[in-house]
Amino acid sequence: xxxxxxxxxxxxxxxxxxxxxxxxxxxxxxxxxxxxxxxxxxxxxxxxxxxxxxxxxxxxxxxxxxxxxxxxxxxxxxxxxxxxxxxxxxxxxxxxxxxxxxxxxxxxxxxxxxxxxxxxxxxxxxxxxxxxxxxxxxxxxxxxxxxxxxxxxxxxxxxxxxxxxxxxxxxxxxxxxxxxxxxxxxxxxxxxxxxxxxxxxxxxx
Amino acid sequence: xxxxxxxxxxxxxxxxxxxxxxxxxxxxxxxxxxxxxxxxxxxxxxxxxxxxxxxxxxxxxxxxxxxxxxxxxxxxxxxxxxxxxxxxxxxxxxxxxxxxxxxxxxxxxxxxxxxxx
Numbered sequence: 001x002x003x004x005x006x007x008x009x010x011x012x013x014x015x016x017x018x019x020x021x022x023x024x025x026x027x028x029x030x031x032x033x034x035x036x037x038x039x040x041x042x043x044x045x046x047x048x049x050x051x052x053x054x055x056x057x058x059x060x061x062x063x064x065x066x067x068x069x070x071x072x073x074x075x076x077x078x079x080x081x082x083x084x085x086x087x088x089x090x091x092x093x094x095x096x097x098x099x100x101x102x103x104x105x106x107x108x109x110x111x112x113x114x115x116x117x118x119x120x121x122x123x124x125x126x127x128x129x130x131x132x133x134x135x136x137x138x139x140x141x142x143x144x145x146x147x148x149x150x151x152x153x154x155x156x157x158x159x160x161x162x163x164x165x166x167x168x169x170x171x172x173x174x175x176x177x178x179x180x181x182x183x184x185x186x187x188x189x190x191x192x193x194x195x196x197x198x199x200x201x202x203x204x205x
Numbered sequence: 206x207x208x209x210x211x212x213x214x215x216x217x218x219x220x221x222x223x224x225x226x227x228x229x230x231x232x233x234x235x236x237x238x239x240x241x242x243x244x245x246x247x248x249x250x251x252x253x254x255x256x257x258x259x260x261x262x263x264x265x266x267x268x269x270x271x272x273x274x275x276x277x278x279x280x281x282x283x284x285x286x287x288x289x290x291x292x293x294x295x296x297x298x299x300x301x302x303x304x305x306x307x308x309x310x311x312x313x314x315x316x317x318x319x320x321x322x
Binding site for chain 1: 209211212215216219220224227229230231232236237238240241242243244245247248249251252254283285286289292293296301302306307310311313314315316
């Protein structure tokens with residue numbers, strides 16, 4: 001009997017069928033190949049993303065000398081690790097790291113968000129482009145941080161860094177307590193992109 | 206300075222009505238077909254078959270069409286379904302595939318052809 005009357009009832013299955021049909025047709029016509037989708041997503045999934053930043057922070061936590069180099073000359077320190085291509089490209093060479101410490105909390109504000117430290121943090125969250133967030137973060141950082149669930153002691157200094165086309169900042173958060181026995185890989189899992197922008201603390205051990 | 210196409214395309218959508226779902230600094234795909242649809246759109250635009258702005262125009266229109274016929278918190282909302290609709294429309298507009306070819310490909314998996322607009 002005619003196959004065209006067997007419509008899958010499930011909506012997800014229908015959309016999956018539509019997508020697959022479209023992709024197959026394009027492959028058949030030689031417009032794309034079977035590898036095209038993975039190659040495009042690879043930029044987001046394996047090359048440039050928050051997993052890179054997490055590795056940098058974990059290394060900084062276990063190796064204080066590396067942490068110093070990461071702050072002093074960020075691109076050079078990044079190049080020490082074996083990252084995939086694109087880390088030190090046109091968007092990577094102007095990245096600079098700042099370190100949180102007892103009594104010092106760093107907060108990054110992005111103006112245009114075309115200058116986010118993409119290679120180490122992945123996609124900017126959409127509220128980062130919000131002019132209200134940006135204005136308030138500069139004017140009343142403690143309040144904004146409290147709204148994000150980050151309580152900063154009154155005696156601690158808050159440093160605000162405004163990313164621009166010239167320099168894209170990111171934060172090396174403080175290492176959470178109780179993590180002395182953790183491996184670098186385990187430590188990297190505690191690092192969130194928000195903690196590297198200064199609007200969150202790393203996950204607890 | 207955005208020198209990677211993928212980077213440019215996604216960042217352009219930031220803060221706009223058609224920005225894709227994210228989780229923890231990464232694109233969020235609820236199902237493999239969503240990831241596929243995303244990848245196909247980006248790849249075709251990168252290769253020059255259509256302007257990213259043209260695709261986004263269709264995506265924004267699809268989202269608005271849904272919003273005009275649903276309550277904004279209606280759980281039937283599906284971002285990537287709008288994406289797929291916009292992708293089919295954009296591809297047909299470019300003449301990259303004909304509506305006959307696309308109709309046949311969809312029929313082969315039991316799907317109706319895309320609606321004429």
